Amino acid sequence: MSNNTRSELIEVARQLFASKGFDNTTMNEIAQQSGKGRRTLYTYFKSKSDVFMAVIDSETSRIIEKIEEILPLDIPADEKLKRYILSRLDQVKDTVVRNGSLKAEFFRDVIKLEHARRRLDVRELSILRSILQQGINEGTFDIENASVVAVTIHYALRGLDLPNIKGQFTALGVPIVRMRETVFKMIFYGIIRGGRRF
16 A cells, blocks of 8 residues: 555645535545545545544644754754744644644544544643753753653643634734734743742
8 A cells, every 4th residue: 555645645635624524524525525436545545534623633744843853953952942832833723724624623523622632641741841941951940850840831732733723822912923922921930940849
């Protein structure tokens, strides 16, 4: 089986789900639009739900790839953490917006959402721990346990996902730039040297 064929099928399905929604897209349409045929489609996927999960996994991988670009940068840990936060907020929102009506389906199905989140969570926590450990080593961050602080920051950022995607900050009169500055201050107040230890 070809990875290219599978990727092509996933991208065609993503576009159909984004434009028509999950419920209004059929396996026949995915096969026709891809030019691969039903037999090929069913070689890779048992059902439309399998295709949908592959789309979600593919979109999750895109987010991970983008935020991982920050790790090898030769910059101080505090700057790296800021870039991580900005990239993460942008990537999650852009992914949902890019997928149009997939947004409603994605958030309606909690089980599918949590499946996609698990892989993203594991990678994000690893990235955060790495950045925090760099900051400890540099003497920038005054924390005792990078893992605990990574989990705290991670779930704080996760809590911002839905309001950020829905534009609730701007609807309340909070410009996105101001929201980001506030997030930075809240996170950095507790970890920049001179603050209280966790």
